[in-house]
Amino acid sequence: xxxxxxxxxxxxxxxxxxxxxxxxxxxxxxxxxxxxxxxxxxxxxxxxxxxxxxxxxxxxxxxxxxxxxxxxxxxxxxxxxxxxxxxxxxxxxxxxxxxxxxxxxxxxxxxxxxxxxxxxxxxxxxxxxxxxxxxxxxxxxxxxxxxxxxxxxxxxxxxxxxxxxxxxxxxxxxxxxxxxxxxxxxxxxxxxxxxxxxxxxxxxxxxxxxxxxxxxxxxxxxxxxxxxxxxxxxxxxxxxxxxxxxxxxxxxxxxxxxxxxxxxxxxxxxxxxxxxxxxxxxxxxxxxxxxxxxxxxxxxxxxxxxxxxxxxxxxxxxxxxxxxxxxxxxxxxxxxxxxxxxxxxxxxxxxxxxxxxxxxxxx
Amino acid sequence: xxxxxxxxxxxxxxxxxxxxxxxxxxxxxxxxxxxxxxxxxxxxxxxxxxxxxxxxxxxxxxxxxxxxxxxxxxxxxxxxxxxxxxxxxxxxxxxxxxxxxxxxxxxxxxxxxxxxxxxxxxxxxxxxxxxxxxxxxxxxxxxxxxxxxxxxxxxxxxxxxxxxxxxxxxxxxxxxxxxxxxxxxxxxxxxxxxxxxxxxxxxxxxxxxxxxxxxxxxxxxxxxxxxxxxxxxxxxxxxxxxxxxxxxxxxxxx
Numbered sequence: 001x002x003x004x005x006x007x008x009x010x011x012x013x014x015x016x017x018x019x020x021x022x023x024x025x026x027x028x029x030x031x032x033x034x035x036x037x038x039x040x041x042x043x044x045x046x047x048x049x050x051x052x053x054x055x056x057x058x059x060x061x062x063x064x065x066x067x068x069x070x071x072x073x074x075x076x077x078x079x080x081x082x083x084x085x086x087x088x089x090x091x092x093x094x095x096x097x098x099x100x101x102x103x104x105x106x107x108x109x110x111x112x113x114x115x116x117x118x119x120x121x122x123x124x125x126x127x128x129x130x131x132x133x134x135x136x137x138x139x140x141x142x143x144x145x146x147x148x149x150x151x152x153x154x155x156x157x158x159x160x161x162x163x164x165x166x167x168x169x170x171x172x173x174x175x176x177x178x179x180x181x182x183x184x185x186x187x188x189x190x191x192x193x194x195x196x197x198x199x200x201x202x203x204x205x206x207x208x209x210x211x212x213x214x215x216x217x218x219x220x221x222x223x224x225x226x227x228x229x230x231x232x233x234x235x236x237x238x239x240x241x242x243x244x245x246x247x248x249x250x251x252x253x254x255x256x257x258x259x260x261x262x263x264x265x266x267x268x269x270x271x272x273x274x275x276x277x278x279x280x281x282x283x284x285x286x287x288x289x290x291x292x293x294x295x296x297x298x299x300x301x302x303x304x305x306x307x308x309x310x311x312x313x314x315x316x317x318x319x320x321x322x323x324x325x326x327x328x329x330x331x332x333x334x335x336x337x338x339x340x341x342x343x344x345x346x347x348x349x350x351x352x353x354x355x356x357x358x359x360x361x362x363x
Numbered sequence: 364x365x366x367x368x369x370x371x372x373x374x375x376x377x378x379x380x381x382x383x384x385x386x387x388x389x390x391x392x393x394x395x396x397x398x399x400x401x402x403x404x405x406x407x408x409x410x411x412x413x414x415x416x417x418x419x420x421x422x423x424x425x426x427x428x429x430x431x432x433x434x435x436x437x438x439x440x441x442x443x444x445x446x447x448x449x450x451x452x453x454x455x456x457x458x459x460x461x462x463x464x465x466x467x468x469x470x471x472x473x474x475x476x477x478x479x480x481x482x483x484x485x486x487x488x489x490x491x492x493x494x495x496x497x498x499x500x501x502x503x504x505x506x507x508x509x510x511x512x513x514x515x516x517x518x519x520x521x522x523x524x525x526x527x528x529x530x531x532x533x534x535x536x537x538x539x540x541x542x543x544x545x546x547x548x549x550x551x552x553x554x555x556x557x558x559x560x561x562x563x564x565x566x567x568x569x570x571x572x573x574x575x576x577x578x579x580x581x582x583x584x585x586x587x588x589x590x591x592x593x594x595x596x597x598x599x600x601x602x603x604x605x606x607x608x609x610x611x612x613x614x615x616x617x
Contacts, residue, residue: 054570056517058380111407141404206434234464239434241463280464345382354404354442355432 001224004031008220011035020044025277030227033273034220042269049275049301056279060347062304063334064112064284065105066146068313069093069132071323073118075185077171079213079249079256081311081325082118084185086254088323091313092123098135104316106139108308108334111351113140114167116311118325119148119187126154130161137162142353144207148186149196155203164353165207166200168193169247172216173225181216194229201237206355208233208240209284214267215249215258223270227277234278243282243304246270250288250326264293268300275301287330294330295340305348307337365398365538365561366454366486366507368425372397373555374585375427375540376578377565379405384418386574391424394578399424400456400563403442404432408449427488429456436475443480455480456510457489466516470497474504481505490542493524498531498539509535510563512543513554517566519546522553532558548577548584555588556596 008031011019016037019029032038033045070092073082081088093101105113113136117124129147136143144165145158155166170193172178178190187193197208210230212222223246230242246267249258262270274283284304285297294305308331310316312324332340338348364370375398381387391399399419406413419426428446433439436459443455457480459472473489474497480487486507491497493511501509511531514520521544522528532539538560545551551562564581571577 054380055519055566058566058569059382060380239461239463342383347382347384349405351407352402352405353432354406354445355434355438 001027001228004028005221005224008032008035008224011037013037013040016041020048020276024279025273027224027228030273030277031220031224033276034223034269038273039265039269042265042272045272045276046268046300049272050299052275052279053299053301053303057303058347059345060349061298061302061341062112062282062352063110063338063348063350064114064142064144064304064306065108065110065334066114066116066286066306066309066311067098067101067105067136068311068315068325069098069115069117069128069147070120070124071118071313071325072120072123073185074120074122075118075187076183077185077187078181078183078254079216079258081254081323083254086323089321091322092120092128093132093313095131095135097314097317098132099138100317101314102136102139109338109350110334111140112142112144112353114144114146114165114306116325117147119185121148121186124148126150126157130157133158133161133163141351141355144209146209149189149193150199152199152203155200155205159204163205164355165209165243166197166205167209167211167243167245168196168200169209169211169213169245170194170226170229171213173212173222173229174217177217197233198236201233201240204239206240207243207282208237209243209245211245211247213249214246214262214270215260218260219262219266219270223273227274230278230281241280241282242278243284244274244278245284245286246274247286247288250329268297271297271301287328288326290329291332291340295344298341298344298346305337305341307332307334366488370397370561371395372582372585373561373589374551374582375400375542375561375563376568377563378402378415378419379565380569381574384415387415387569388418390568390574390578391419393575393582394564394568395582397424398427400427400429400565402431403428403446408445425454426452427454427456428452429458429490430476431458431460433459433476434461434469434472435459436472436479439472439476440479440483443485444483447485453484454486454507455488457487468492468512470494473497474500477501477506478504488540493527493531495527495530495534498535502535502537506537508538508540508560510540510542513541513550514544516543517570518544519550519567520544521546521550522557525557528554528559529557548580550584551581552584552588552591555585556591558592561585 011032015032019032146167282303430439430442498509514523540561541554542563
């Protein structure tokens with residue numbers, strides 16, 4: 001992969017042109033499209049990305065909402081507002097509180113809820129996660145998880161409780177940089193995290209979400225590594241839908257500043273490349289980005305969007321009672337985001353899932 | 364005739380991928396279809412109103428629920444039962460798709476689901492790979508039709524499975540509906556020219572720049588292809604049929 005990156009760095013306009021017209025790009029061709037020469041062809045890339053997205057997904061955007069379960073954390077991570085040493089108000093939702101949050105989201109129309117949690121084995125253990133999934137499943141046919149990496153048996157338990165997807169960002173694919181930012185706690189284990197989605201796939205999780213937290217390492221390296229990871233999972237977990245996301249680091253408690261900031265033009269280049277290179281992958285865009293940018297990115301390959309999100313546990317029913325993970329840029333309500341999508345000629349789809357828990361579904 | 368019911372139109376259309384329900388309704392009208400398929404997973408069966416079904420006039424169109432999202436026979440059966448208990452028609456398009464990338468149907472699970480649903484009294488229309496033996500097996504089970512794919516769903520690549528489709532059409536005693544992969548009206552016409560009983564189109568209409576106009580174009584394509592099938596085409600030759608035979612001078616010398 002390093003070799004592909006090096007060859008890509010010196011790609012000329014001809015190589016980029018060949019890469020864009022050669023169908024689904026190889027790793028080498030992807031590197032050429034990520035190069036400055038690829039950046040010069042951004043409009044061409046965007047046009048292709050748009051056509052490919054409409055053909056596969058139509059002019060629809062699937063809507064989802066995060067539901068934060070806990071900000072109690074046993075990990076020390078440089079960029080995160082939940083990091084263990086930080087002095088914020090800590091909270092783990094009770095079952096009643098989870099139910100209230102889920103009902104609030106359901107009343108706002110959501111039927112796709114992503115349960116998010118900081119990593120603390122004492123407060124958020126397998127049993128707690130399973131009970132949380134079951135609670136939210138009462139009002140939402142789709143329940144995803146964005147929590148600590150788990151072993152295959154734990155993933156099986158989540159699936160049996162109704163888990164439809166697992167999102168687990170590697171944060172950075174560079175092991176040395178990973179070590180510099182993950183200083184303590186279970187999240188220190190780079191390879192345990194890297195292999196987690198394959199374990200989830202083996203356990204029957206239907207949607208696997210990969211991603212890198214842009215800003216920690218060189219974005220071109222992260223992009224190629226992420227693409228390689230996604231393609232690896234496509235082969236190994238052939239029954240699972242692969243989704244990708246490229247969150248950029250936002251301000252959070254702790255005042256972290258990114259070493260490798262990614263600008264808007266680079267983000268667009270990345271997005272277009274992923275649509276070309278992974279034509280069937282879902283691509284999620286969270287409320288970390290501004291409303292203006294989010295609206296502009298929609299036609300380029302986005303398939304999933306959150307709206308009206310809160311990044312603090314209990315933040316929908318009782319905002320301000322616990323510390324948040326990071327600041328949000330798009331604070332529009334779900335109705336406002338839906339209206340903006342309609343103005344652009346897109347249908348905001350709130351319900352797109354109806355499958356029973358896999359344990360009882362096995363034949 | 365399909366499932367004991369007569370249809371004028373041989374074009375079945377889907378309801379996914381539209382940018383708005385209004386555009387979808389316009390496209391349905393322009394297609395002159397009478398049978399409209401809708402993904403059960405998109406419908407909130409408990410809700411009083413729904414973004415898709417509210418826009419489909421039940422007096423004009425028969426709703427054909429599909430089990431999209433199911434990856435096993437049991438999931439498909441459960442979806443069909445949910446739909447029936449919510450009062451939807453007991454017609455079901457069986458889609459059992461474990462592969463999220465090429466969206467290829469699982470033949471074993473599809474057959475299993477169809478056996479159960481036919482016994483439960485459903486009018487069953489299975490989406491299948493263009494596999495002639497599977498088509499016969501499904502017919503034996505009692506499905507109302509078979510729906511083989513022309514090429515992967517949404518690919519718009521046309522009749523990539525032509526040779527297998529010809530065998531299915533030749534052998535079938537139930538209607539053959541060519542489903543998936545038809546990208547332009549000429550693909551639909553070609554399928555009808557092969558002798559297909561109907562075609563199903565979704566992406567090619569929904570993702571067109573002007574869905575209603577494309578729906579109209581598909582309506583015409585299907586009509587043209589069907590008319591050509593009924594007219595009986597002239598034989599296809601690899602050579603020209605000479606009007607001045609080279610052996611004409613031999614006449615009478617036999």
